[in-house]
Amino acid sequence: MAGKIVLIDGHSILNRAFYGLPDLTNAEGLHTNAVYGFLNIMFKILEEEKPEYLTVAFDVHAPTFRHNMYAEYKGTRKPMADELRQQVPIIKEVLHAMGIKTIEKAGLEADDLLGTISRRCEQEGMEVSVISGDRDLLQLATEHVKIRIPKTKQGKTEVEDYYAKDVKERYQVTPKEFIDLKALMGDTSDNIPGVPSIGEKTATKIITEYHSIENAYEHVEEVKPPRASKALKEHWDLAVMSKTLATIHVDADFAYSLEEARLGNIYTEEAYAYFQRLQFKNLLNRFDVTAPSNAVEDGFTEIRERKEADRIFAKAGKALAVGVCVFKNTKNVLPLFAGQAGPGGIGICFGRENVFCIYAENDITMDYLVERVKEVSESVQVFSMFDIKAAMSYLEIGGREHSFDALVAAYLLNPLKNDYTYEDVAREQLDLILEDKAEDYVKVCYEAYTAWASIEPLTAKLKEEQMWQLFTEIEMPLVFTLYDMEQNGVKVEAEALRSYGAQLGVKIVELEKEIYDTAGEEFNINSPKQLGVILFEKMGLKGGRKTKTGYSTAADVLEKLAPDYPIITKILEYRQLTKLKSTYADGLAAYINEDGRIHGRFNQTITATGRISSTEPNLQNIPIRMELGRLIRKVFVPEEGYVFVDADYSQIELRVLAHCSEDAQLIQAYKEAQDIHRLTASQVFHTPFEEVTDLQRRNAKAVNFGIVYGISSYGLSEDLSIDIKEAKQYIEQYFKTYPGIKSFLDDTVKHAKEMGYVVTLFGRRRPVPELKSSNFMQRSFGERVAMNAPIQGTAADIMKIAMCAVNNRLKENHMKSRLVLQVHDELLVETYHTEVEEVKQILKEEMEQAASLEVPLVVDMHTGENWYEAK
DNA sequence: AGGTTCACG
DNA sequence: ACGTACGTGAACCTA
Numbered sequence: 009m010a011g012k013i014v015l016i017d018g019h020s021i022l023n024r025a026f027y028g029l030p031d032l033t034n035a036e037g038l039h040t041n042a043v044y045g046f047l048n049i050m051f052k053i054l055e056e057e058k059p060e061y062l063t064v065a066f067d068v069h070a071p072t073f074r075h076n077m078y079a080e081y082k083g084t085r086k087p088m089a090d091e092l093r094q095q096v097p098i099i100k101e102v103l104h105a106m107g108i109k110t111i112e113k114a115g116l117e118a119d120d121l122l123g124t125i126s127r128r129c130e131q132e133g134m135e136v137s138v139i140s141g142d143r144d145l146l147q148l149a150t151e152h153v154k155i156r157i158p159k160t161k162q163g164k165t166e167v168e169d170y171y172a173k174d175v176k177e178r179y180q181v182t183p184k185e186f187i188d189l190k191a192l193m194g195d196t197s198d199n200i201p202g203v204p205s206i207g208e209k210t211a212t213k214i215i216t217e218y219h220s221i222e223n224a225y226e227h228v229e230e231v232k233p234p235r236a237s238k239a240l241k242e243h244w245d246l247a248v249m250s251k252t253l254a255t256i257h258v259d260a261d262f263a264y265s266l267e268e269a270r271l272g273n274i275y276t277e278e279a280y281a282y283f284q285r286l287q288f289k290n291l292l293n294r295f296d297v298t299a300p301s302n303a304v305e306d307g308f309t310e311i312r313e314r315k316e317a318d319r320i321f322a323k324a325g326k327a328l329a330v331g332v333c334v335f336k337n338t339k340n341v342l343p344l345f346a347g348q349a350g351p352g353g354i355g356i357c358f359g360r361e362n363v364f365c366i367y368a369e370n371d372i373t374m375d376y377l378v379e380r381v382k383e384v385s386e387s388v389q390v391f392s393m394f395d396i397k398a399a400m401s402y403l404e405i406g407g408r409e410h411s412f413d414a415l416v417a418a419y420l421l422n423p424l425k426n427d428y429t430y431e432d433v434a435r436e437q438l439d440l441i442l443e444d445k446a447e448d449y450v451k452v453c454y455e456a457y458t459a460w461a462s463i464e465p466l467t468a469k470l471k472e473e474q475m476w477q478l479f480t481e482i483e484m485p486l487v488f489t490l491y492d493m494e495q496n497g498v499k500v501e502a503e504a505l506r507s508y509g510a511q512l513g514v515k516i517v518e519l520e521k522e523i524y525d526t527a528g529e530e531f532n533i534n535s536p537k538q539l540g541v542i543l544f545e546k547m548g549l550k551g552g553r554k555t556k557t558g559y560s561t562a563a564d565v566l567e568k569l570a571p572d573y574p575i576i577t578k579i580l581e582y583r584q585l586t587k588l589k590s591t592y593a594d595g596l597a598a599y600i601n602e603d604g605r606i607h608g609r610f611n612q613t614i615t616a617t618g619r620i621s622s623t624e625p626n627l628q629n630i631p632i633r634m635e636l637g638r639l640i641r642k643v644f645v646p647e648e649g650y651v652f653v654d655a656d657y658s659q660i661e662l663r664v665l666a667h668c669s670e671d672a673q674l675i676q677a678y679k680e681a682q683d684i685h686r687l688t689a690s691q692v693f694h695t696p697f698e699e700v701t702d703l704q705r706r707n708a709k710a711v712n713f714g715i716v717y718g719i720s721s722y723g724l725s726e727d728l729s730i731d732i733k734e735a736k737q738y739i740e741q742y743f744k745t746y747p748g749i750k751s752f753l754d755d756t757v758k759h760a761k762e763m764g765y766v767v768t769l770f771g772r773r774r775p776v777p778e779l780k781s782s783n784f785m786q787r788s789f790g791e792r793v794a795m796n797a798p799i800q801g802t803a804a805d806i807m808k809i810a811m812c813a814v815n816n817r818l819k820e821n822h823m824k825s826r827l828v829l830q831v832h833d834e835l836l837v838e839t840y841h842t843e844v845e846e847v848k849q850i851l852k853e854e855m856e857q858a859a860s861l862e863v864p865l866v867v868d869m870h871t872g873e874n875w876y877e878a879k
Numbered sequence: 880a881g882g883t884t885c886a887c888g
Numbered sequence: 889a890c891g892t893a894c895g896t897g898a899a900c901c902t903a
Contacts, residue, residue, distance in 0.1 A: 535901055536883060555883070557902085562884060587885060591898055617895060619888085626897045629887035637886075661888090714893065723893030784890050796894040800888090804895095832888040832895085 010133050013061035013269065014053060015122050017140035018110065022046050022099055024141040024158060026092045031786070033777040034287045035422060037764055039091040043099045044288055049139070049158050051294070053167070054271075057137055061129075061269040064103055065121040066096075066112040090782040102282050106274035113262050119145065120257040126153050127258040129266070144190065147256055149175050149183040181215050188221045191251035192240075200253045201246055205239045214240075221247050284435065292441060304440065307361040308453035314371040320356065320364055321380040327358035329390035331460025332381060333430075334402045335452050337368075350374070351402040354381060355456030358388075363457045365449040374402075382406045392459040394430045397491045397612070408488055414459050416483050417466040419613035420475050424775060428613055434458040437465040478771045478805070483612070486808050489815045489827070490610040490620070496838070497605035498627070498828040502597060504643045509593030512585050519582045526575045533582055536561045547575070568729075584634070592631065592640050599625045610830065617797050618772045618804040620830060628831045632879065644875035646838045650825070651871050653844065654878035655851040656834035657807070658866040659684065661716045664802045667861035668769065671748025678863035685709040691745040692738055711742050715749065716799055718792025753795050760794035768801035769859070803833065806865070810858035811835055817850045836875065844871060 025045025032041040054062070103110050111121055119142075126136045126148055136153040138145055149155045155170040175183050192211035194202015206214075214231060218224035224231055225244060231237040240247065275295045283291050311317055324330050337352030351374050353367040368374040385391040386406035393399050396413045405411060418428045418436075425432075434440040434454065438461050442454050470476045524530045527546070531538045540559045543566075544551045551559035552569050563580055570576045599606045606625065614621040622628040630644070631637025646652050657663075662684060666674040677687050689708035690697040700708075707728055714724045725735035743750035757779075760766045765775045774797040778790030807830065814835060815827045824840035825847050835855070839847045848869055855867045872878030 532901080534884095534899090537902075557882065560883085583884080587899080590900080591886070595898070614897095615895065619895065621896055622887095623897065626887080629885090629897065631886060633887080717894040720893060722891075727893070785892075788890090788892070792893070800895060803888095834888085 010135075011061065012057060012059040012135045012137070013063070013125075013129050013266075014057055014059040015125055015136065015138045016050065016053075016062070016064040017118055017122055017138070017142060017145065018046075018064045018066040018099070019096070019118060020141040021049055021139060021158070022095065023092070025049065026089070026095070031091065031781070034285065035775075036285075037775075037777045037780055038098070038286070039094055040098075040286050040288070042092055042095040043102060043286065044291075046099055047102070047288070047291060051291075053137070053139055053156065053158075056167075059137070060271060061134075061266060062271050063109045063111055063125060063264075063269045065118040065125075066100070066110060067118045068112050068114050068116075098286070102279065102286075105278040105282050106276060107272050108274060109269040111264065113260075116257075116260055116262065120260045121262070123148050123256040123258040124260040124262070125264055128264070132266075144195070144254065144256065146170055146175050146179075147183045147186045147254075148258070180212055185215050185219055187251060187254050188219070189215045190254040191221050191247050194250060195254075200250050202250050203236075203239050203243045203247050206236050210236050221251055284439070289432070289435075292435070293444060295441065304360065304363070304457055305450060305453070307359075307363045308450055308457075309364050310449050311364050311366040312370055312372070314376070317366050317372055317376075317380070320362075320366070321384060323362065324356055324358050324384045325387045327362075327388055329358065329392065329460060329463055330384055330388050331355075331357040331392045331456045331458065331463070332384075332399075332403070333393060333452060333455040333459060334399050335365075335448075351377075353377065353452070354403070355452035355454075356381075356384075357453070357456040357460040359460075360457075363453040363460075365452040365456075378402070378404055385411070390463055392463050394433070394455065394459055396487050397494070400491050408485075411484060411487070412463055412466075413484060413487055414462050414466060415613055416487060417462075417470060417479060420479055420483065420772070421466070421469055421473070422775065423613075423616050423618070423773070424777075430455045430458045433462050433466075437462040473773060474771050475773065482770060482805060482808050482812075485812045485816075486612060489812045490612060492815055492819075493610055493827050493830065494607055496826045496828050497601065497603070497607035498836070498838070499605045499645050499647055500596060500600050501643045501645055502600050502604070505593055505597050505600075505640075508640065508643065509589055509597070512589040512593055516582065516585045516589065519578055519585065523575060523578050523582060526578070533579060534586065539579070543575075549573075584636070588631065588637055588640070592637070596625055596640075596643075615804075616774055616793075618768065618774075618801040618808075619832060620804070620808075627829055630875075638876060641876035641879065642874045645873065650838050650840055651844060651873060652875060652878040653825075653837045653839045653847050653851065653869060653871050654834060654875070655837075655848075655855055655867050655869045656831075657803075657855065658868055660803045660806065660833050660865065661799050662712055663861060663863045663865060664769070664799050664806070665716060665749065665752075666863045668798065668802070669746070669748040669752035670862065671746045671752070674746050674749065675862050681864075681866075685712060688712055688742070688745070692741040707738070711738050714739075715742065715753075716796060718753075718795035720788070720792065756798060757791050757794045760790070766794050766797050768798050768805050770802065770805040772801050772805060774801065806859045807833065807835075810855040813854035813858065814850055817854065818847075821846070823847070836878070839871070 022042045026042035029041040029045045031039060032044060034040055100110055113121060122138055122145065126138055129136050130150060130152050137156055138148060138153065139156045139158065141157060143157065145155050149170050149172045151172055157168045159166050159168060172183050175186060179186060179189065181189050189211050190200055192203050192206045192214060193208050194200050214224050214236065218227060225240060228237055228240055231240060280295050311320065333355040335352050335355065337350055351368060353365065354377050355365050357363040366372065366377065368377055382404040390410055390412050391405065391407050392412040392414055395415045396405065396411060414433055415428050418433050431442055434442065438458065442451065470479050520533065523533055527542050531542055533539060537558060539561050543549045543561065544559050549570055552565045553560040563583070566576050566580060596606065599608070601607055608625055608627045609623050611621045611623060631640055663678060666678050677684055685705050685708045686697065686700050688711060689695065689700040689704040692708055692711065693704050695704060710727050711724065719739055721732050721736040721739060724738065725732045728735065756766060760776050761779050765773045767773055776790045776794050778786045778793065781787045781790065811827065811830055818825055818827065823843050825843045826838050827835060828838045829836040835851065837847050837851065851869060852867050856865045859865065870878045
């Protein structure tokens with residue numbers, strides 16, 4: 009019976025996958041990286057081999073894995089990582105769901121199962137491939153049994169293949185002799201002691217000469233070198249035991265039905281459900297099933313005539329809810345405009361049977377579509393889209409109050425994801441999968457359908473998780489405020505920016521020369537690698553902290569290392585200048601629009617905590633701490649006839665902490681408008697308030713920051729350059745001073761460990777899966793995240809409320825002034841000269857009243873002719 | 880593509 | 889013993 013079978017060493021491959029991939033978790037907090045990696049390796053093998061049969065073998069008792077085995081031998085066995093152990097039953101269930109045969113037998117190791125099955129199959133005349141991460145299995149290799157060892161190299165899986173001849177080539181011994189080789193040299197990672205003082209080289213020499221340990225023992229007096237001869241005599245028992253340990257049984261006695269191992273369709277509905285639950289997005293594409301439940305595509309229709317479109321919009325206007333999307337004309341529809349990426353039409357859905365792709369062609373113009381969509385958005389009860397802010401570049405939306413952005417909803421439900429596509433939402437909320445090869449109109453209809461159909465499940469989930477108010481009252485209004493801000497943009501003086509950059513350029517060239525002179529050669533200063541060679545090898549500085557790739561050359565390291573080496577000072581200055589030039593001077597210049605303004609993007613669905621992020625360019629990290637960098641802010645200017653009014657919250661995060669912790673002393677201090685850092689210093693350092701030194705205050709400030717970040721004594725000690733012990737004492741004193749904060753932070757972490765997430769004052773959730781990790785570092789990270797997220801997130805909530813309120817007041821009052829930037833705790837308003845007082849009033853009122861806390865929210869304001877002056 | 884560095888809150 | 893402060897984005901280098 010000819011044919012081909014693939015045998016997989018289950019635990020070994022799972023183990024490989026586990027250590028080869030970063031930690032992944034699904035929404036339930038299950039760890040999935042090993043399962044994911046296993047499946048990837050398996051699919052790759054199956055595609056290459058296309059076998060008729062497949063079996064995965066496991067040990068009955070989850071073994072300690074290779075890296076632990078030495079420890080086990082030494083009697084200090086560590087348990088298998090919990091995250092890995094949890095995944096063993098999962099992979100078995102997944103395999104069963106795919107109809108794949110698994111085998112495990114009490115009293116037999118997986119190795120023996122693999123060995124025996126491969127021998128039996130070979131005898132039937134089959135070709136066998138054994139997949140394992142374990143080189144011990146090489147002893148099974150023959151002319152027809154191939155051992156395949158997957159290696160994960162830089163994210164890619166490569167497989168080393170060994171037939172008998174390949175083993176011989178690589179190790180100079182036959183597969184059978186490989187056992188004897190192992191018996192002599194041992195395998196620290198595999199519980200095989202071997203013979204002391206015999207390593208790989210000696211063992212290879214002995215086995216190539218004598219072919220077995222028994223034969224070598226018979227000629228033990230002739231064995232060279234003498235050291236090995238002596239060792240073999242003395243430790244013959246060890247050698248024998250090692251050989252027993254290393255030998256894989258190929259004649260074990262157990263029942264195995266090849267027919268059960270026959271591969272059928274592994275892409276079953278059951279498997280599909282599993283993959284979905286585990287969130288293996290990439291792997292889902294392998295399934296052919298368009299939609300396990302139904303065929304929504306039957307309701308999809310293409311529209312190219314005005315008459316039909318009229319009819320559809322009339323019906324849509326009466327619907328309770330509609331889903332809409334816009335599409336561009338890039339590739340297909342209108343060849344005339346190909347490449348210009350203007351709008352090509354819309355998708356609209358108001359029921360399963362009413363899903364349309366309407367093209368802007370023939371007698372349908374885009375203006376017509378924009379007008380109809382605007383009307384529909386006003387008349388329906390729920391108007392849903394993905395990424396409304398992006399769509400607003402093409403469409404007008406009338407009914408802002410009842411708009412529903414499914415992108416934003418999906419983000420709130422899980423803010424940890426990297427991206428949120430409508431395909432994701434369709435899959436997660438509707439159990440729908442779109443085929444990659446679907447026609448364009450199908451994709452358009454599908455997006456509109458998903459926008460419509462996901463309203464209900466998303467709403468239900470938001471309500472269930474008590475985020476509905478957050479969604480409707482904070483996030484949805486914010487969509488439009490952010491859109492306004494993007495449209496407004498901020499004016500930047502291109503010429504001033506250019507000359508600033510040119511000045512930097514001159515200084516950079518000078519510095520470059522000086523650095524080359526000092527170093528005695530030219531090199532790329534921006535290359536940490538080359539710089540490391542110069543500093544640590546050529547100049548003999550002793551390296552401090554190390555990174556994955558070598559010595560760290562980060563500024564704080566270099567400063568501590570050699571504060572008064574002139575070359576270090578120059579390098580740091582060079583870094584500073586090149587950063588300013590490339591990222592800010594040249595970088596920003598590239599974004600100035602024809603209208604003289606930069607229209608950056610403000611992203612609502614990026615951060616884990618609820619903050620907004622800023623890209624293309626990032627306008628939230630314009631320099632301010634160093635004077636030279638701060639000067640850049642002079643190029644950010646209001647238009648003629650306007651000034652800037654800048655308003656920022658004073659210590660908003662600490663105030664939020666005071667409120668949330670209900671710490672009596674901190675609340676009182678804020679009510680009395682005391683200097684918090686000075687007060688903290690006075691308490692922590694037992695110094696009368698009036699006598700607190702600048703240094704003490706500075707240190708106390710660092711402690712306050714640390715608390716917000718989820719304090720650790722190590723972090724604080726690094727920041728303040730003090731002993732960890734000393735930092736510990738600071739923290740202890742701090743918690744004695746503010747006991748409410750201590751108990752609040754403890755409670756927060758406790759809640760997070762129980763529930764798996766933390767919550768802001770306004771109900772925003774952040775899952776913290778790291779808390780379940782068995783890895784100390786990861787778990788500690790989870791604890792800090794749990795402490796920080798409610799504080800940072802609440803502050804973000806408050807700012808979002810404030811900025812919408814400010815924006816709305818400016819618009820309601822028909823003012824010329826406009827909101828142009830948000831920088832987490834700061835708003836910048838380009839203010840018409842006659843409106844300055846009113847704008848200040850609005851900013852102060854709306855920001856300070858955005859939330860009513862146990863402590864006052866305080867806003868500082870400045871005006872100026874540019875951003876530099878206004879801060 | 881991933882790592883390092885550094886700009887901001 | 890483990891090796892860090894929380895949250896971002898951009899430029900540059902290295903592979």
